[in-house]
Amino acid sequence: MNETTSEPGTPTIRFRTNRMEAFSDGVLAIAITLLVLEIAVPTAASANLLQAVIDAWPSYLAYFVSFATIGAVWLWHTVITEFLDHADSVFLRLNLLLLLVVAFLPFPTKLVADSLRSTDNERVAVTMYGVNLLLASVLLSLLWRYAAAKRLIHPDASDEDVVLLSQRITPGLGGYVVLIVIGLFAPTVAVFGYLALAAFITLPGRARRPSRAGGGGKPTS
Amino acid sequence: MNETTSEPGTPTIRFRTNRMEAFSDGVLAIAITLLVLEIAVPTAASANLLQAVIDAWPSYLAYFVSFATIGAVWLWHTVITEFLDHADSVFLRLNLLLLLVVAFLPFPTKLVADSLRSTDNERVAVTMYGVNLLLASVLLSLLWRYAAAKRLIHPDASDEDVVLLSQRITPGLGGYVVLIVIGLFAPTVAVFGYLALAAFITLPGRARRPSRAGGGGKPTS
Amino acid sequence: MNETTSEPGTPTIRFRTNRMEAFSDGVLAIAITLLVLEIAVPTAASANLLQAVIDAWPSYLAYFVSFATIGAVWLWHTVITEFLDHADSVFLRLNLLLLLVVAFLPFPTKLVADSLRSTDNERVAVTMYGVNLLLASVLLSLLWRYAAAKRLIHPDASDEDVVLLSQRITPGLGGYVVLIVIGLFAPTVAVFGYLALAAFITLPGRARRPSRAGGGGKPTS
């Protein structure tokens, strides 16, 4: 199981993936949980709390969209690391870039939640939001393609699985570009589009993981 | 120990459980720790800090109830993953839904803490809070039933243990429904009820875990 | 290494310690990192930022004391889990209580930071703070004693090590009681005392861990 390509003397550094996974899980878990802090609590002094809570619907919508998106990023990230045998220093830097983009998401989320109520600035906020989502999608795709190109992938993974995953990791990109354009004209529609996109494009339905869950498993993770 | 049902060629993806556990631990740990941020600090300018601190009792009560509830969710989640052999993509999505609901809890917690002092809006806040707790309980139950139905459970687990856990994971649901109704008439009573419910219905007292702690253990976690 | 006391048929649940460790690490890491949010940033409008930054010294002091204390809790918690073979459901509940107390600490920390500048309310804030620290110390001690009494400890651990650790885990308690009393008369002195206490009473200097680091190791963690 472990007779991987660890030629001694290779000049590049090979990292175990466990700390990269733990750090990524941490950042994604925190970003996804911080989102709730952005929902402004109606002041108790308000005459009608029920009305105030209902009026805050853009905050809930933004919460759900960002939660679904970060959740989808986490799922794809998990799929990638299931295939990963080890990491190199470029992969770790690309991963940090992805985390930078995802950790930034609470900021445009808040902008969207605020602006959906005051229709004036919707377009700016929703476009920023869409660009942020697009960047996350691009970096996730880059991460996978780099791992495939540099053979960081577990040797047990079949070539067809790798090809299949490479195909399936792409469609989100087109969707985000289309929705960014739609958002210039109909921002609220675009926000619901981002929700649908995150819900639909989450997991490859057909690709198979290298058979490690039941069998051997990486010793270091 | 590991000759699980990993028929090669199976079209569904089998995930190791370790990243799902790490991500869930992260989200639950952050949600439970963020609760303290919702306790408004009395301004130092207040003439009598002791009085101000005592007057903030609804904040402490809400803190304890939410902490106990998220703690109970974590305990049950740990019981489920102790039985789990592997996850599939539907399980991971159900788990994300559960995390979405739990990560949302600080928001109604804050509403309850604020409204218990201004008796006017108590009913709305406490009902929202109860529905959130009920949803968490429903999703936890769904997670377990899905795992049992799809045979994601470790093959060493005895059938009686699975049946026993299925029975014990239910009662919380009835309690939450009853308390939501009580909360419509006596909100403060319901909040104490939620505290008692979280304290009592935490762990199955009789179910036995598959004997992994002392023996083999999952290789991948 | 693994022929532990796992009599099949035992009615109590035996938990692997890895999720308890991960969840505790998460809560402690978040509590320790949230502390910085309590330091109020001087407004950029202030005529003299340097003076404003210097005037905020009670915030830095409170930050250091709480950081050192949570760090000490983490160190002791790590020592305990190094000895731990498995957990039971009571241990997990005691652990949740400890986490509840530690996760609450940012609140009195903020009170202390605010009140040290306005000398009026110092006594109330520092006493609350001290009681919180004392409770954390008591629960940490309880956790260890429960583990020792219920034989949750790794069978490789020598009896003398267990006795030694039981002796060394106590002194913090007396120190906190003394400092709480001192704090009633000289609050600022007590805060420096808490800093010294956290710095000194951190790790047992002589107790030996069961030899797992170099040798076998728990397979599941």
Next chain:
Amino acid sequence: MNETTSEPGTPTIRFRTNRMEAFSDGVLAIAITLLVLEIAVPTAASANLLQAVIDAWPSYLAYFVSFATIGAVWLWHTVITEFLDHADSVFLRLNLLLLLVVAFLPFPTKLVADSLRSTDNERVAVTMYGVNLLLASVLLSLLWRYAAAKRLIHPDASDEDVVLLSQRITPGLGGYVVLIVIGLFAPTVAVFGYLALAAFITLPGRARRPSRAGGGGKPTS
């Protein structure tokens, strides 16, 4: 692989590194993710959201610099723990000191973001920021040197790798000292310098890790 220097009877405590890694990953992940909370969201009431978002550039700059720096600290920390066989209590304390300094970073980050707009107080804020970065770099270097001096390093690591890493972990220090001095005269230039420094000095390009990724791996992590 595991016949390490675990002489039984050694009086110092040997810790497995997994909890230290998990706790450090947690603190670094939280600190890096909290940074986004420091970006003030322009109020929706502002006439021109686009202008307001553009005017907030110092916040984004400070976000990127601090993210890159904490990312670099995490990368170096991972390199160190890849070489680490076990920890002792002094190493854990040094590590806590490093975490204290890194967890403090969001505070001067906020100061820098605020002051870059009001040119008056730039110098104070940027100097505080630089000293914080320098301290992190010094502690990271100390951590490695202590591990090398006390032979906490995995016995498989070659001496040349250890020497090489000792050389490469130093240059950041000089850079920070120079930039602190530059910051006294040209604060904004220094901030861009910190960004460049974090981007460049991240990973040793030549040092080789002990061959564990493909081969054995530590059993306990």
